[in-house]
Amino acid sequence: MPIGIAIIGSGNFAKEQHLPAVKAAADLQLKAIYSRSLKSAQTLASGTSDVDLYSDDSGTGKSYDDLLARSDISAVIIGLPILTQPEFIKRALTAGKHVLSEKPIAKDVATARELLQWYQTSIDPIKTTWAVGENFRYMTKFLFAAEKVRGLGRVRHFRVNVHTLVQKDNKYYLTFWRKTPEYQGGFLLDGGVHMIAGLRLILGSTEHLTAVSAQTQQLKDYLPPVDTVDAVVQTKSGATGVVSLSWGSDFNDNCFEFACEKGVVTLHGDNVTVNGAQHYIEFDGKGVVPEVAEFASSIVNGRSVAKRQSPEEALADLEALEQMLQSGKTNGDRMMLHFQV
Known part of the structure; x- marks a missing residue:
């Protein structure tokens, strides 16, 4: 049975790569989209069905935290501006969601190391995995x-x-x-x-x-x-x-x-x-379809993320x-x- 996933961010890469990759993954079912504005979330969702939209301007019950509270969503793909990513990654992992975040891992090595150390000490990586995309x-x-x-x-x-x-x-x-x-x-x-x-x-x-x-x-x-x-x-x-x-x-x-x-x-x-x-x-x-498929497979089969998706690889880049x-x-x-x- 496919696991529920949400796409966080509705930029060019989400439109051209994340959305098609999620649709192509047999192990995933798109449940929701979050974006800063409802308009951009609607644009990304155009042509899809049974997908709930969340945004900062959608009112009560439609925030990012409301999306993370859903029990039918097990994972998120986060493709937000570089400076915004770490906060959204932390909130998703804290909520128990598996995360595939886009490269770069952070704006600089200091921020990346702090985020990685927080993950290793605050989150059980066996139960909640964090992968960093590099197609x-x-x-x-x-x-x-x-x-x-x-x-x-x-x-x-x-x-x-x-x-x-x-x-x-x-x-x-x-x-x-x-x-x-x-x-x-x-x-x-x-x-x-x-x-x-x-x-x-x-x-x-x-x-x-x-x-x-x-x-x-x-x-x-x-x-x-x-x-x-x-x-x-x-x-x-x-x-x-x-x-x-x-x-x-x-x-x-x-x-x-x-x-x-x-x-x-x-x-x-x-x-x-x-x-x-x-x-x-x-x-x-561009490699995003197999990348997302491998991320989904690791969740379904209870495995750690593949080495090529590990935060350590992204830190090295x-x-x-x-x-x-x-x-x-x-x-x-x-x-x-x-x-x-």
């Missing part, structure tokens, strides 16, 4: 590239180049909290954790990052506080790599390259090239990016990483 860990092309890299021996050198330009009419830029971010990195935080997650997935846990040194800058005046980072990074085994990320660039690139003991693997767009042999990986979604940003503030000082898994 790049479920995307076929990244999984395929990771498999091929593992088959070619130790990674010796690598480079990541992700450059794009967020235009002023971009649907994500038009969300008020992204236009004037009150958190570090702006789009580098919001989008950059995806790229760090992709890199960490391909490198694998035995080849985790240990140190970074970076320069940062703001190329576009409407993308504060910075929109570009160029970093040199090192792994546990001593392999080095260059990570260049920009959301304010006039370049357009998306490439992950790994030189291993027995050859080279390149992920460029939807193509994975292994020692010169190109494999086209047909796009099969955030730490790597945060230390790049901190290094940029100190003109390239070498920063050590302490929470990699």
Whole structure:
């Protein structure tokens, strides 16, 4: 029998990814939607049936806490602005609801560690699970590239180049909290954790990052506080790599390259090239459908969340990016990483 779930937040990602993923999950039944305004909740619910709506302006009995009080809702997916997430995560876990919250885990490492420590000391993780979504860990092309890299021996050198330009009419830029971010990195935080997650997935846990040194800058005046980072990074085994990320660039690139003991693997767009042999990986979604399905399965079967959904993995993504940003503030000082898994 499917378990009841609610979607918290009605932004672009909820419309395009969370709602379809919940509908596709055999183990889930959508019971409710919460949003700041009733209008936005209604917009997300359009085309669905038997879904109750909750919002801050819906009156008595329709608040977030009223939703959490329902015994027929066992889990929530939380996709709210970065600064808002921790409070909603805590309230849901305290109410005994399983939580899948969107990346990044928090606005900074300090907040993330505080939230994780609170969870580990205040909530029974066997009874109430907390997962953090990172859909790049479920995307076929990244999984395929990771498999091929593992088959070619130790990674010796690598480079990541992700450059794009967020235009002023971009649907994500038009969300008020992204236009004037009150958190570090702006789009580098919001989008950059995806790229760090992709890199960490391909490198694998035995080849985790240990140190970074970076320069940062703001190329576009409407993308504060910075929109570009160029970093040199090192792994546990001593392999080095260059990570260049920009959301304010006039370049357009998306490439992950790994030189291993027995050859080279390149992920460029939807193509994975292994020692010169190109494999086209047909796009099969952004990974949210299998991500939500795995979250649901862990609840139904009474298991802990999968490692790739663990808050510890999300903390590791955030730490790597945060230390790049901190290094940029100190003109390239070498920063050590302490929470990699």
